Amino acid sequence: MIAGNGPEASLKAALGKTKRGTKPVERIVAELKREARWRERIVHWHETPERHGRQKDFPARMAPELIEVLRQRGVESLRAHQATAIEAALDGQDVLVATPTASGKTVCYTVPVLQRLLETNGQARALFLYPTKALAQDQTVGLTAMIEGLGRQQGNQAFHAFTYDGDTPPSVRRTLRDRGHMVLTNPWMLHQGILPNHSKWAELFKGLEYIIVDEVHSLSGVFGSSVANVLRRLVRIAAHYGAHPRFLASSATVREPAAHAERLFGRKVTVVDEDASPAGKRYFAVYNPPLLNPVAGLRASALEEARKVAKVICGSDHQTIFFCGRRTAVEVLTRYLKEGAKDMGLKPSEIRGYRGGYLPNMRREIEAGLKDGSVKVVISTNALELGIDIGALDVAVLVGYPGSQASFWQRAGRVGRRGGPSLVLQLARSEPTDQYLAAHPEYLFAAPRERLGLDPDNLVLLSEQLKCAAFELPFQRAEDGTLAGDPAFGQVPDAAEVLSYLAEESGFLMERERTFFWMADAYPAQDVSLAGGDLDNVLILEQGSERALGETDRESSLVTCHEGAIYQVQGVTWRIETFDHKNRRAYAKQVESDYYTEAQTDTDVRVLRLEECSRRDRADYPVAQPMPLPEGADAFDQVGEDTSVWRGEVHVTTVATLYKKIRFYTKENVGAGEIHLPPEELDTEAFMLTLSSETAAELGASSADGGTAWHALGELMRSTAPLFVRCQPSDLGLSTQVRSTHFGRPTLVLYDRVQGGVGLSDLLLAAQRELLAACLDVVQRCACERGCPACVGPVEEVGAEGKAGVLRLLEHLSKGPALEPCEPAELDAPEDEVISAKDLGPEGHVTRGALLPE
Amino acid sequence: MAGRQKNLAGRLKRLRREGTGAGPAGARVIGSEPIETAGVEPTSANTQSSARKFALGRLRERLQGRGQAYGESSSGPRTQPTCPTQLGPPKDLVSWEATHGTCQGREALLSGTDMHGDWRLQEAHLADPQALAIMAQDPRLLAASSGDALFLDTETTGLAGGTGTWVFMVGLGRFRPDGTFELWQGFLPGPEAEKPFLHEVARRIGEAGTLVSFFGKSYDQHRLLDRFRLHGLPSPFENRRHLDLYHPLKRLCGGQGPGPYGDHKLQTLERHLCGHQRVDDLPGSAAPEAWFDFLRGDPHRLEGVFHHNFLDVLSLVTLYGYLGQALTGRRGDGRPLSGSELLRTLALVKSSCKGRDFSGALRLRGAKDFPEGPLEQVLLLDRLRGECLLRTGATAEGEELLESVHLRAQGAEEPGERVKRSALESAQLLARSAAGRQELVRAAEAHQWAGTWLSRWPGLVSHQHAQERMGIRLDRSLLPRPAPGA
């Protein structure tokens, strides 16, 4: 943020020092370290010393008037990484700046853009993409201020920066299209508004030199894979107008940023990741709420602890930010803190909540209050995680792990005035990931370990995006039938075949003289969502009024939208009266219900094709303490396979059969009903883990109890996966079988819940060893006796022997020699063998439901 | 390769869930916590898209109404088409070399005396430019004449717009100096032939003095512009007079809300105003498929599209003639125009007032009374006339008329919302006029009437504000002022 360098910044730095002499952060840290009640809760301290930045002169190529504008804004020289990035960008390279929040990334791409505008006398154009509308608007303000600075001293042509989003009035759009030198927008507007109407934007495309993509670490999964294709479309349209723009991107620190950017942009990029900005001393503390009931593994609530510690860390001489996971948590904590304002020496009005759903005016007011120091405490969802300019604060409290290292650092980056110390307090919840981090705080400070899933070539997403691309401009085949000549899709495998398919099977296109023309009465971008198939989502409406109550994805609709299901919104109960399965709508009636419903689903996973495999032999790592064998049975030989992991395509069929009515609080079963819904089918990719029958028997995984432990292991892997793979647990489906029809032995399947998959199975295969080790660690360290929600799950679910069973499995699987890659022995199953649910006989092996409750 | 391709097609079919009735699926954003955007975006694209869908649906309804379902018999007698419908199969298309390559199309020459509905084409020559200019609220049309008019109607592959929407047929009609009517239909025989087609269309549009279309300013013009821009052609619409018949005819037939003819679609209007009954017309919504079929080698429905487009252009001519008689209310032979004269008068007065030509509005047969008309229309007309009188200085006459609106409304049994509105507005106008003349008692009386009407009908925000302002003004003027220094 440019403002970080401005005169306001020095004002803020001044604010950081108190009249009493001691800096507030130092005082807080001393108190937290001194008092016994905090000492026993804070399990880890980590400090990074004050760092002096490395400066570099302005690049020689920079116009003097541009340097002057920066000087007026308090920038006397550049940080080394900024200078490197600017030089590379002006040199015509694609650049990714992967440095922490507040390291001055905005300068890295605004300077090259303005420099080129000056050099071309206003001919150059730049398109800025931000992940949210608010960010784009925020940045437009900053850019406009710089442009005005330029105009004042130059007296020459004025440049214009505009935000283009859903709120842009139609009357302004035309001016913006023809005269905007810099257009700031978001991926959705680019996808649905700009690209399909590119001829209206000809002026922008003709001069397009830079495409700025902010916060690229947020571009993963279905959304990221779709945006990668939108960028391909953008490059293609630009080429049509004779422009070959460069990418200038910024990212939080992520694992392998170069590889991620390359998949996203389809080309090699220059990565600038050495942070040369100065930083004050930083304190990090990991706070684990005390165990209330060691047997059950129950800890005090993180929210309650946040309230307690607030008395120490909030005050009138500094600013504190709390990050909560949910909107309701924000509201609750805000109320608590306002009630206790007096004890902290604050007025209730100095404490504010901030979350989605607030009106823009109120948000602007809170942001301004944070900048000018009048708001002392803010409690926010991740809405304040991205780069909205609120200046730098002093203390950050993360109530629960935000789910990814990138988010952790974004939130932590909200504190730290220049030259002043700052404190980040991470509060752990009773969940496997949080407890793992409480035990391994080094994870947070080591190099990023999460892998970002991105698969722009996912066939479903690719085919949808190719529809949009063909609508924009016809595709031309080369002599050899490929799309080799296409500037963006030329190297994409299968693109030509997908187009043929769209022409011959779907009828959207028509191929004439080796050219694919869009020929359909439709506007495809309108029906193609960037976030996946939300066209398939089920809307839950109030019967009669058709008021929308909520939305649920296709697979979950089986358990939440069947007739008779109780749907809960903010404490109000609704009963689903009818489910219009075909039109994806469920109609509900408000009822006074003293029970909720729980549907039972059977998930069948059929392996279609195995693509990768690693295994090890029993001889390489015998089971240390085999379970006692039945009387008279012979011990197993140490031959054959021990365990193996796989990646491949699977067909998942989920059927809901019955639902139970369960009384609130008492949890007694008060009835049941049948569900009559067609099965949900999903074709996707999966990660699979198997045990040989012998090893399974020795580990006790073949018995009925063993099956429960096997499933609990799967659940644990699913909830721990976000430590190593950028995803949410709910992005993964789980199915476990003690005797798989495909492998004939215990098998655990974690599948990508997106049709076609977006690469999560690849990442799981690569991360499986780390993942299993982390799972072992979580279970070993957990204080509970026989299982709890923070490890394998509560005793009522996993049984008395559950924790021991999972431990036994993990001890074996996460240790010993690594698995060796091998050829998948099984052949591809022919396409026509895909079975549908109706073929599932009564013996069709089914497993426990793999759906997470909503 | 072939095997692999077959395999890929199978996989795609499965993955895209085609044939299952559900669209391609997926779930939600993977890999990133949905970003809390403080009430803004990610979803805004979606809400925007649903708003867009809604708007498109409306547009679709409006435009598709140009045609009824194919073969559906419409109300009223089935009449034989009065214009030639047998234009020959599309093979009669002629090709010719134009500046940028081969063009295709067909041209028909009609006599000015040919009938379309119960109108002759040449009646368009009698259109009064003043009527056109008033009703379209566009003074540039005062220079329009049937001789320089180009009647334009396009057929496209969709209503959504965007670069993937093709314009594949453009019907352009004009009167030749000898009085014959030339109807040219340019046709795009394939996407590869677009350049010469567009150049030809642009050239012809560029020769027109006044463009005449139906909903063309909002639709046809934009679709054509998209294509022109894509091929780097300059806009031939720039600075050209353009009479879009949709809005003026809608005003003429009752304005907002359902008029006497239900909707304001081209086919409804041509039926009611010009007596044209279409038979076996291909609905406009079927045109895209007809063209796609033709491109795939099956031209069976293309003739229907040509015919549909042909009739649309002829309707433009007769509706142009109809609109051009709005002032006289009579056709050339003295027969009255079909449709309600009261509504027409109302529309003219309203349009004139909008153009701030109040004396013009009064000259528009403003003196005529419509004793038998529906009360709500009569009162609205008198309220408008009353305002015009006030604004042109005929204060006494205007105030009297406005008062009579109030009194007639008072005498009505169960007055409708529109009656109440006219009464309220009349009373407010009257109060303002009287207050302006310092006739404070009369103003207070009228102000009170308005208050009564407001209690019977809540009015709009503007009415309430006006009422409040007048109240304050009267309070200030009527109440004794406090003595200076008190």
Ligand SMILES: [Zn+2]
């Ligand atoms: Zn535990």
